[in-house]
Amino acid sequence: MSNPRNWRTFRADVHQRALVPAGVRLRSWRDWVRDNDPVYAAARRPASAEKWAAGVVLVLVAVVVLFLALFDWNMLRGPIGRWASVKYDRQIALTGDLDVNLFSWTPSAIVRGLKVGGPDWARDRDTADVDEIRASVRLRKLLAGQIEMPLLSFTRPRVVLITAKDGRKSWALNPNKPDTGEGLKLPVIQQLIITDGQLSFDEQRRGLTLQAAVNAREAASGAAGFVLDGRGDVRGSPLTLKIEGGPFMNIRRDRPYRFEANVTGAGSSLNAKGAITRPFDLGRFDATMTIEGGNLSDLYLLTGVTLPNTPAYRLSGALNRNERTWTFKDFDGRVGASDLSGEVRIDSAERLRVDAQLTSRRLDIDDLAAVLGARVRTNAAGTDTEAPVVVGGKLLPDAKLQTERLQTMDGTLTYRAAAVKANEFDVRAVNLGADLKDGILKLDPISFNFNRGEMNGTARIDATKTTPYSTVDLRLAGYPLESIIPARNGSSPLSGRALGRAKLEGPGASIHDFAAASKGSLSLVVPNGRMRAAFAELLGINASAGLLKLLSGDQSESQIRCAVADFTVSGGTATARTFIIDTDVVLAQGKGTIDLGAETLNLKIDGESKKPRLLRLWAPITVSGPLTAPEVGVDVREMVSQGGLAGLLGAVVAPVTALFAFVDPGLAENADCGRLIANAR
Template sequence: MSRSLNLKSLWQDIRTRGVAPAGARMGQWRDWVVENDPVYGSFRRPGRTEKIAASVVLVLIAAIVIFLLLFDWNWLRGPIGRWASAKYDREVALQGDLDVRLFSWTPSVIVNDLKFGGPSWATEADTANVERIEAQFRLRKLFVGQVEMPLLSITRPRVVLIATEDGRQSWDLEPDKPDDGEGAKLPLINRLVITDGRLSVDEQRRDLTLEAAVTAQEAASDADGQSGFVLEGEGSINGSPLTLKIEGGPFINIRRNRPYGFKATLAGAGSRLVADGAITRPFDLGQFTSTLSLQGQNLNDLYLLTGVTLPNTPAYRLAGALTRDDNIWTFNDFSGRVGASDLEGDVRVQGGGRLKVDATLSSQRLDIDDLTTILGGRAQTNAAGTDTTTISTGGTVGKLLPDATLQVERLRAMDGTISYRAASVKANDMDIRRVQLGGDLKDGVLNLDPVAFTFNRGTLTGTATIDANPEVPYSKIDFRLAGYPLESIIPARDGVAPVSGAALGRARLEGSGNSIHRFAAASKGSLSLVVPQGRMRAAFAELLGINASAGLLKLLRGDDSQSTIRCGVADFDVANGIARARTLVVDTDVVLASGTGSINLGDETMNLKIDGESKRPRLLRLWTPILVSGPLTAPRVGVDTSQIIGQGGLTALLGAVVAPVAALFAFVDPGLAEDANCGSLIANAR
């Protein structure tokens, strides 16, 4: 009771202090207007002038209404067509009836037989021909500057899209305007109906053609067909079949704050992409999210479908989250397999002008044969996806350096960065344990830094630069080998390593070439390999000097004793792809071996001559050099028979016995030196 009394008292107080004074002031203002305002007075007591003016306004309004009701809108077809033709520099014509209905809360326009021609360079095909277009607009939205269409119905549209090799696009109405990469932003359409649509695409840069059917409807029953939006077509890309299918829900009661779901499947160029997601804000095609799965035979093939340059790889399958935010595309948290290796990471692609791609990638376990395909090698992964085998390199049997052509035009078309790390590597002949790669591509110049391989013992690190701007790319490499074990080069025989020790090396080369093989064949620079100290099976050390008596006896007795390698130095100058020995020395405690010769990086052959001098008196020694020749992948080791004075029958036996040393010369490449001053030789090696 007391509470109701308090509320009543409060209300009386408000009326007394607030409402009543305000009402009084309003009354005073009204009285003043009645007495003094001339406009108010003319309305209450119109004179002859006011009556004439009001009559004229009413007549004009009535005339405009009658005119609009009786107006034949077809009279505007010609002016509209001429205006649009001049604006868009192509023929535009409204060839059928034009019907406009203004007096409604949803005014509408109906256009029949619309022709929208192609630009001057593509007049052989109209960009669009449409049998009928009906568009309705919500009037109250127009009053606040918004466009909302309760209905857009398109009957039998025929659309032809042509893109030339130099980048011209027939559908681009403002070709001189820079491409910002943003998606089309269409007005909100509550209901979209497309009947019997056809789409033709001719993209000449990728040799892509597509013929697709387009429909959008809300089926009243199963007999009417499928509800929703469907674009489905077939064609070809770079000579291989292409299929595309995009499906979405029905366009009925669409709202801007209600995502529109879709599913898209694209297959071609040896790849298959499936996206399942939603347009975040309907009709804003620059905003969507989806899950994306992709698989194929080579990631490089995706360039034809996406325009993004990717490396050569074995067969792959990946899945992750694909998002578009206007001109920025991201493929985040993806994972899967490439060949027999796992792969995960994030990729960010920025369009609008020059394409920029940034990728952060990693593998928990890398199959090194998967990595060789990036350099142009060919590999095959088994059906279980557990093992990759290198088939050949560059398509040439018996060659070390791949000859796959670098796709320089793709490097010139985009910028980007890449970071890759393999935490572990599947067991391999080179005993690589970890890999780290980094790259930066800018204005056609690719800088690889770092290039790092960690072995069980030792590392190979360096940098490489490829300038793709010249007609033939120009490259530079600088790689350093540190602490690599000779045991990994020459495997153990019967449990005993022929040689042991740690190798140091450096390769500095530069030159022109559109493949690794062609680059090496034209390169200049230097190659060096140093073994500061090590051990060698004594029998092989003796045979370096053709000490037949000591070497043969040790081999026949199965002697596993070791000789000390005081140093080994191989230093080559490289010019026009020919590496000539500057220093070639292997100094052991029993033999000093020095050599001359060259290695042809073009045809991958060697021609070396090794002269050995025994440090101890031996009973039997052949005064003839050892010859190492033939392909790098299978060098031949023998002796110069022309200098043998006697015991010719022993030559064949020595050739067979010395054969195990072939691996040492193939990989260590011993060099020329007149003096076994190891400190000086190592210091001078580059």
Template sequence: MPNPLKDNPNWLVVRDRALVPAGAWARQRRDWVVANDPVYGGLRRPGRPEAIALGGTFLLLALFVLFLALFQWNWLRGPIGDWASARYDREIELNGDLDVNLFSMTPSAQVRGLRVGGPDWALEEDTLKVADLQASIRLGALLAGRIEMPSLIITKPEVVLIATEDGRLSWVLDPDKADDQGMKIPLINHLVIRDGTLSLDEQKRDMTLKATVSAREGTDGEAGFHLDGRGTMNGTPLRLEVRGGPFINIRRDRPYAFKAELSGVGSTLIADGSITRPFDLGQFTATLSLQGRDMADLYLLTGITTPNTPPYRLSGTLRRDDTLFTFNDFSGRVGTSDLSGDLTVDKAGDRRRVDADLRSSLLDIDDLSAVLGGTPRVTASGDTVTTSGAGAKLLPTAPLNVERLRVMDGTLRYRAARVKRNELDIRQVDLGADLKDGVLSLDPVSFDFNRGSLNGTARINASRDTPYTTADFRLRGYPLESIIPARDGAPVVTGSALGRARLEGPGASVHDFAANSSGTISLVVPQGRMRAAFAELLGINVTAGLGKLLSGDTGTSEIRCAVADFTVRRGVATARTFVIDTTPVLAKGTGTINLGAETMNLRIDGETKQPRLIRLWSPITVVGPLTAPKVGIEGGAVAGQLGIGAALGALINPLVALLPFVDPGLAEDANCGALISSAR
């Protein structure tokens, strides 16, 4: 039978040029070893030295086997505990039996009576005590640089966690290497926890928690990982429940499902998701639902500073990637307003950073009053929440929590596309904030009205014990008819108002800031129209004013200009310029507005530009709270004018008695251009 290899010319070349020379070289090396290598010669013809070495080797092997047969692993309990205690600067003891099986593809160990003491500042509480611990490890994975545990059985573990106000954590064995990336637990295929307990004392947030912990396999409702805790936070009940699936055939590439619920301080958080790579707790994705009475309460549960709000309900996707948390595409309601957006929380060093982009399709302005520091009255019926307005004070009184602002940085952008019908006729809202090292910058602060807008910036330095605020706000084109209500179906005044407020001062709330502020406040009406009856009454023109008013005359007079310019010192605004110039009357005012007491005390003197038969020479007064001032006239001046008229009538002639009430109308137009320029 022909041989294809021998008939192949390529094979002949390989044989002659490679295989034959290689075979000859191998035979030469073999002959040299046989002739010259002393080790080979000793093994073939052992002498006395070789026999002693061989006997010694077999003796060592026999002694090693005998040592393993008689060795007690309990002999190492003391040395292991001493080494671990010195390494982690706390008492670590193995008080029970120690059994180890090394001769297996899954080496295992059993430890009884394990105790890990607390650090030197918490010696009265052991961090961990375990009655019995059995663990095995997969040798092949270990040689590949991974830790995989086919089995872990823990009986009666007692865990005590203590966190002090200054940030010390009792469970961190090596504080120099502590991080916030989440605990990374080795892959466990079979986990059993029997009669476990966990105790937490978090002193900074006044939180205590005692929980039971268990884990077992099976197919019934009790299988899987269970943690059930009860405690208190800030004096209110606290509840924590965590559920995980059974630990059966857990793999690194298969997410591990869990569900957690945390309730306390008027808030409830529910997370339903999975750990992406078991058991790297720094990586997970979950659907997060949260609800409560006030978002500010979330600071105690999450450490994230949020403003005060009415009751809320939100839901979105929560993801963790080590120190980075994202809460994306969330939506829900705050009060009676819808809210959606994205939130990012990260931590660099010892500071947390929060960036939020929030949106509302339809905002109830009463809900926003709580965010800005007001105290809205909120009522709830079933799932319906109604916000009925602000509290007793016109300016918000809720204090700013400066300590919470100092522990984090971040940015916020909030936009409301539409606003529900409101007294101020606000149509859109745009707010921006930047927080850095305890300094909060608000830019923009923008409210768009049906006509006109309010825009401004503010800077709140919360690094001080009492915050110090600098604010600059401008009002453009706001309609006067939105300020002064209509009468008899017709507007009293029409026109557009311009204004500016530049204030600075200390204060923990908007109200306290205004009560201690200094600066200027100005309001300008470049032109407009006023009901003629009220224009006449500015000068107490009885015949013309009352006549038009009683006859129902809806005619108007021109407002040539109106300027109110106030200087503010320690919360009291004093009129520097106060002029209302209409076609028939030039009115000038004096007085003060107390921003702290939220009251006004103004006096307006009117001078007619045309002769009037009956005019009361008495100033108009505007006094009382800013929310409901009272308009009147000075009674003393009127009584004096009436007394003079009566005396003249008795002594001279009844017609002469009218002279005190006659106004020749000598007032001139105001220099509106100069007044407006000075006020701006």
């Protein structure tokens, strides 16, 4: 315990050293002011002039106070309306009484009959028409540079919001100012009341209209709170929107304001539950969102974000808004029969930008076909029942690319499927990348890994015009032929590795239209492989050897020394430039065309045996008909029907035609194959 004598000594020492000198300096300054400052002297002993000046000031203050107390504020309605009309280039008027009360710790104002007209391109509809507005502010906060409103009340507000096809907004009072995409920031409102509000929204670019009732009530009952309930139409589809929030009573900036929003329309449904993290700052909130529908591309009609065609989907994740940046992250769900997860980031500045990173643990390849434009069959309940198909029996999808949507945004996409469900092409993994800027879409990479082999390539789509112009370059490496030709009786009729390339360009709003008008080249090379000897013999229409081996079930094989199919494409028609299949028993040469627009084949193969045979039928093999179901026959005029023989040949030749899309002109000059082809000729 400290000694009291020591404490008193310490305190006396502090007083002597610090407080006494400070007191002496303060008295010295006071004496100087009293003896030398004229203002102080005049205040203590005012002369007649000072007395008159003080009196005049007091009178003026009294006059101003009296004037403000008795002033008819309605006299300012006209000047305020004319000033605002000129400033914002639209008709603005105060048609009712204007009452102002300044003599209070919470100054208030009542505005009746506020009308805000539309811009020059929408003069026929007022942007706002409000019967009455009541507002008050806290004077103490206002003097400190802050706005805090104890009350903000709207009675029967009618608000009309119009977005023109060119992007102009009727509610933008400064249309020349760049749209930053930031959310509305409101002052602190302790009590918000909206009575019988009506909101009309017309988005002409997406064909979306909405009529909504808006109310905000403060009461002890459960009916209190904010409610926006609307009905409308989007491209002929019914639209509903409902947003609910808690009451605006004693809300603080550091306490989140909770809300729930539901939107249904255009075959889609969105539900979000969350909170505005800083009340009155509508540019920041966090929510949990679930979206579902029949096609992700339909969300463009609700959100303005361009998305690809897909089968039915359901995704759930975290939605966050931070000023102009929206993020849908950590989402997971299903698209068709495939899982999908990842993150989508949207920058809603003057030009929309979307960046997405997507992954699938297990992809159904049919769902990817839907993205490329294949159609999905659905049942009466609207759910997918079968794999995507192309309408009319077409092989190439004919869904149109909507160029006007691509022109409104930029962005990037990465997609990776770690595994792929069993499929006829034996695809095992997928890796895709896309970059969209100023209407130019670049796809790089386009990568498919098969059980053996892979296909890689790039594509470029110029969507700046009504009809897109595309360039495609795809390369096939090491693809096994036995993956296309199924094994029979435990033995594959054809084996080997295919190398190829497709290099095409041309106009077209769909993959089908692009192929039908394309130019370039298609080629396929099998440097070496094996073929059932029976089929090798039949390539030369050797009935004596081929039919005997087929009928006896012979499983012996012949070597494919090389096979080359090289086509030049012009106007959507691929014409054979080199078409050779060289085996150790037969040299087969072909000619003809493939019509990519009609998706039909017209090929003829002439075989020449390398060994003497007892019986030889000199007749070429024909491959004709649609790509989806080609017919294989024998061109004979005076011989017996070869129908049975043609059916056997169809088991091999028809599937091989599916490889024509991945062919490579340069590979025809491979050192090995090139020499064999030259010698055979």
